[in-house]
Amino acid sequence: MDNIIIPKEPNRALNGVNHSARRSEFSVLIKTPLPMDSLDPEVGMEKNQFYIKNGCYYTRVTLRGKTIEKVLSNFTMEILYHISDDSNDSKRLIKFQRKSGEIAIHELSSSQLDINLFKKTVRSFKGKGLLFSGNLDDLQNITRVLFDNENEAEEITTFGQQINMEAYAFSNCIINQSGEIYKFNDAGIARINEECFYSAPVAQLNSKTSKYKNEKEFALEIGLINVEEFIDLLYQAYGAHGVIGFSFVTSALFRDIIFKRLRLFPWLFLFGDQGDGKSTFASFLMSLFGNELGGHSLFNSTSKALSRLASQRRNALLYLKEYSNDIERATLDFFTVGYDGELYTMAQKSVDNKTLSLEILSAAIVDGNELPSKERAQLARMIVLFFGKSRFTNESTDAYNKLEEARRQGLGQIIMSLYGYRSMFKNNYKITYDSIFNELKNKTEELNDFDDRQVRHIAFLLCPFKLLEDQINLPISYESLQESIIESFMEQVELIKDISDINIFWASLAHKRASSYKEVLRGLVYYIDEDKEILYLKLKEAIPYYNEYVNRNNLQRKDFATLKSLLTGKGNKCFVRSKQGSRPGVAYTHAKLGSCYQFKFKKGNYGIIMNKHEYKL
Structure with a gap:
């Protein structure tokens, strides 16, 4: 497979798309005004129950037997993209134009198109105020028409490898295996064939929020080195x-x-x-x-x-x-x-x-x-x-x-x-x-x-x-x-x-033996037969010294049953099963210690060797 050839100057055209032109899309959307009046208000009323006049939404109502105009808003709208995601509260990029000509693009969730929340949301936008005085039917009539003309875009909610296509998404672009780069424009949109994708972190409408700080840093920078x-x-x-x-x-x-x-x-x-x-x-x-x-x-x-x-x-x-x-x-x-x-x-x-x-x-x-x-x-x-x-x-x-x-x-x-x-x-x-x-x-x-x-x-x-x-x-x-x-x-x-649990146990006894408990520990807790190379252990008597050691060294303590299972299990090659009596078992009866467990060892330079570790016991 040949190495993929990638342009060394990322500001030049990639895949036939000029980056400088693409970056201006948001400003083009802002500068392109919406119609100030409907072409035919009569048709608008008949088909949709509203029309546009002087940059505002209007409808007609009958009051005391007389038909009159009713202003619904001091703005008009256009849905640029419906941003689909995995939730049941998808978003839309909506262009708002006030009757005085000011244009802004905002991101609204589906729940914000509820009449009361919608009124509150548009009133809270920065700049000159937007007002909607219509009712739920009025809003639904308007949004129904807008929905028919909206573009679809899929939001990139998880950056990196995309599970629905063989592509990898950064916050600023999408790449594929052929070395093609599809850059998100300043509206946050990237087009791949007939599909559109949305990256909220690079959308200009989110430029002043800290919400996407980490995502913005997850960006592809081409560079010069291969x-x-x-x-x-x-x-x-x-x-x-x-x-x-x-x-x-x-x-x-x-x-x-x-x-x-x-x-x-x-x-x-x-x-x-x-x-x-x-x-x-x-x-x-x-x-x-x-x-x-x-x-x-x-x-x-x-x-x-x-x-x-x-x-x-x-x-x-x-x-x-x-x-x-x-x-x-x-x-x-x-x-x-x-x-x-x-x-x-x-x-x-x-x-x-x-x-x-x-x-x-x-x-x-x-x-x-x-x-x-x-x-x-x-x-x-x-x-x-x-x-x-x-x-x-x-x-x-x-x-x-x-x-x-x-x-x-x-x-x-x-x-x-x-x-x-x-x-x-x-x-x-x-x-x-x-x-x-x-x-x-x-x-x-x-x-x-x-x-x-x-x-x-x-x-x-x-x-x-x-x-x-x-x-x-x-x-x-x-x-x-x-x-x-x-x-x-x-x-x-x-x-x-x-740091294995067995080695920590033996290390705890070696540590205690190095203190003033030498003879007491060796006589009551364990006994070593140098000739047979066997250590006999009374586990219950050793537990206090083990607990003290792990607590002092901030180690994970095992309870008695677990420790016993580890020391006497098949995984511990040093453990010796008892062959006393007609029924061999785990425990061994020692003449000095009584019931205990046996462990084989090798003699080392300064102590005994078990599991390839030497302990001064």
Whole structure:
């Protein structure tokens, strides 16, 4: 597939449409006056029960047997577009012209066409006042005629990938796989063939409201840099991290395809101290989707707010900053359930007690200077990139500066080029992913300590690279990238082991043994047989020390039953089932401790080794 050729000067004509002409549509609508009088008032009365005279609506009524004119308004109207959406209260762009000639365009919902609300709404418009003195029948007669002549436009309510067509919508334009751009004019309308679409954030009538602040920043800026130049600079500036970030962004652009086939989508976690370059790295990736670079602080966000945020755009990228294990529990759970794409459901304030379900539609970059350590489940759903203080070479510094300049000019060409491969991803992603996954599973020596989810995450990062390696020039070979990703994951694997519930339990006893309780703990809570390499444990006696440890370290505490199940379950390779008596079981009767549990270990340099961790017990 050839690279899509995109004009490097976005102010010139795209797809045969001159941007400067399109931008003036709103002003043309404003300047084009409505008729001041009906061509034939008699016909208007006979057919529609109203007519226009001197720029006002009139009707005729019979009063005391005499027919007289009745003025209904001091303005006339034209419906420019009926904006359809998924609600039962769709909007209309309506042009109002006061009898003195002033013209304004306003957005009214269907409910605002109710007679009492309509009168109140038009009276509240800025400028010289508009008045409607007619009744419900008068208003319905007028709107019936206006409805017959209105144009239809579909509102873009969820930006990003559009589910009803193979196109991707930014707030300022719509793009397709052929590299065509359909720009929204200043009335907020874009025309594709015979269909019209509406983007409220760029409509001039919304220019002074802050309601669409974030949506306005989700805009395509074409820029000058192409996809090959971009990934090459990322690699020069950040090494393998840059290529991994590029792969994650590509996956985000096709999230719907990937999630449908894998039923999972991991988070990209940037870990490092303040000043280690996490935010700048994230800004280069976020700039592909517009100018919303500030991100959203997790300290100031509730789980409901995060769910709304992740459901507002489809196949886009969020930046969630300042992760901490001290954020509220529900926010932490967002990362667990969001990985599996589960819906967040909340009650709506309505008399029918309906609920609102929010689906996670976008990928996210998360950053923090502490790793998720309350639960293994959260860290296991992250792909972690470790950032540290690095010495920049002349080459990496130059690449960084070029990326900064490219970001200021716009990175839209990269998204345009990548989006051209959507059909290829749809047709080939699953078979390519499965092939990579099976290949990785056969690397028994290298990936011996990796669980199934971690192997899937490696395949997740490699798959976009594999699909694109024959389409664009990439700065690193597939084999080298695979090696770098596996090396990066090894550190994460060790971290996950460290925060597993079983390891936290043994760490709590090791911590207590380091205090003044050495002999009491070893004699009453557990006993070690050095010759047999068996540790005998009285779990109930150990629980107070475990609870104290997890509370002090702000870790997630497991109740007694859960902890017992984890320690004595099949997943714990160190647990030894009792063979005493005729009916082997879980518990063992020890001569000194009484009823207890057995765990095998290996001798280490300073303690005992269980589950590949050494504890000074």
